[in-house]
Amino acid sequence: MPQVIEWQNAGSEDIVWRYPKEDLTWGAQLVVQEYQMAVFFRDGKAYDVFGPGRHTLTTLNLPLLTGLLTRLAGFGGNKPFKAAVIYISTRLFAGKWGTRAQTTELAPLQVFGQFWFKIENASLFVNEVVGGQNAYTTAEVNNYLRGFLNEKIIDELSHYDLITVFTRLDETSIIVKNTVIDYFKRVGIEMTDLRFEGIDTTPEYRERLFWLKTGKTAPEDVLRMETVKNAAESLGKSGGGGAALGTGMVLIPQIMTPTGTQAAPAAALVICPKCGNKVPATSKFCPDCGTSLAPPAAGAINCPKCGKSIPANSKFCPECGQQISS
Ligand SMILES: [Zn+2]
Numbered sequence: 001m002p003q004v005i006e007w008q009n010a011g012s013e014d015i016v017w018r019y020p021k022e023d024l025t026w027g028a029q030l031v032v033q034e035y036q037m038a039v040f041f042r043d044g045k046a047y048d049v050f051g052p053g054r055h056t057l058t059t060l061n062l063p064l065l066t067g068l069l070t071r072l073a074g075f076g077g078n079k080p081f082k083a084a085v086i087y088i089s090t091r092l093f094a095g096k097w098g099t100r101a102q103t104t105e106l107a108p109l110q111v112f113g114q115f116w117f118k119i120e121n122a123s124l125f126v127n128e129v130v131g132g133q134n135a136y137t138t139a140e141v142n143n144y145l146r147g148f149l150n151e152k153i154i155d156e157l158s159h160y161d162l163i164t165v166f167t168r169l170d171e172t173s174i175i176v177k178n179t180v181i182d183y184f185k186r187v188g189i190e191m192t193d194l195r196f197e198g199i200d201t202t203p204e205y206r207e208r209l210f211w212l213k214t215g216k217t218a219p220e221d222v223l224r225m226e227t228v229k230n231a232a233e234s235l236g237k238s239g240g241g242g243a244a245l246g247t248g249m250v251l252i253p254q255i256m257t258p259t260g261t262q263a264a265p266a267a268a269l270v271i272c273p274k275c276g277n278k279v280p281a282t283s284k285f286c287p288d289c290g291t292s293l294a295p296p297a298a299g300a301i302n303c304p305k306c307g308k309s310i311p312a313n314s315k316f317c318p319e320c321g322q323q324i325s326s
C-alpha cells in the first residue's frame with residue numbers, strides 16, 4: 001500500500017495544516033482537494049507546490065526538492081526522504097480587526113472594521129508566514145495576521161492628524177487599505193478588501209475636535225458620548241470570539257469566519273463632535289444637529305500633486321498620498 005498524504009476534515013476556517021509525518025516515500029499518493037494547495041517544505045524553505053488532484057510522488061514532479069536531495073549526501077533516488085508537507089486553504093476568508101492607534105498630535109484613536117483575504121501565492125506564503133514566522137497552525141497564522149494588520153494600520157494612521165482622520169475617514173481608509181494590500185502581497189496574501197467601520201477618540205480629544213472645527217468649547221453633554229466600546233462589545237458578541245473587552249480597548253474576536261455568512265458591511269461611521277451621534281463618514285453635516293463635519297476652510301491648502309483642497313496641517317495628502325512639506 002503506498003503512503004497516502006492527505007488533509008482530511010479541513011474545516012472552513014482552517015488556513016494551514018502540516019502533515020504530521022516527515023518521512024516520505026517515492027510513489028506516495030499526495031491528495032490535494034479543491035481549495036487546497038500542498039507545498040513541500042524543508043529546512044525553512046518552500047519547494048514544489050501542488051494544486052488540487054491526486055499525485056504520485058516521483059523525482060519528475062518534485063524537481064525542486066529532488067534537486068536539493070541530490071545535493072545532499074546519500075540520496076539514492078528511491079530511498080525514503082524527509083520533507084514537511086504544508087497544506088494551505090485557498091478559500092476567501094473574512095476577518096474583523098480592531099486596534100488602538102494615534103494621530104500626528106498623539107490623539108488616541110480606536111478603530112475597527114473588517115477585511116477579506118485569501119492566499120494567492122502558496123510558495124511565498126509558506127516561506128514568509130509559515131516558515132518565516134513559525135506559524136504552522138491556523139491559530140498561529142491568525143495571530144500573526146492580526147498583529148501584522150494592526151501594526152500596518154497603526155503606522156499608517158500615525159501620518160494623519162485628528163481632524164483629517166475624523167472628517168475624511170473614507171479617503172484615509174482607502175489610502176490605508178492600499179498600503180496594507182501591498183504589505184500583504186509581499187507575504188503571498190491577496191487582501192481583497194479592508195473596511196473601516198468605526199472610529200473614536202477620548203472625550204478630551206472629542207472636545208478638542210469640536211473646538212478645532214467650531215472655535216467653541218464643547219458643551220458638557222458632548223462628553224456624554226457613546227464610545228466605540230459599545231460598538232466593540234456588539235462586535236465581540238457577533239464575532240463569537242468571546243474575548244472580554246478591557247477598559248476602552250478594542251479587542252478583535254477570533255478573526256477568521258468563513259465568508260458568505262457575513263452581513264453586508266455597514267458604511268464607516270464617525271462620532272459627531274457636538275451631539276455624539278454616529279454619522280456616516282461621508283457626511284458633510286451631522287444629520288442630527290447640523291454641525292459641519294467638513295474640515296475648516298480657513299486652514300485649507302491645495303495639494304501640490306492632485307490639487308485637491310486639504311487641511312493645511314496635513315503631512316500627507318488624504319486624496320493621493322503626496323507628502324506635504326510644511
Ligand atoms: Zn451632531
Ligand SMILES: [Zn+2]
Pocket residue numbers: 303304305306307308317318319320321322
Ligand atoms: Zn493630493
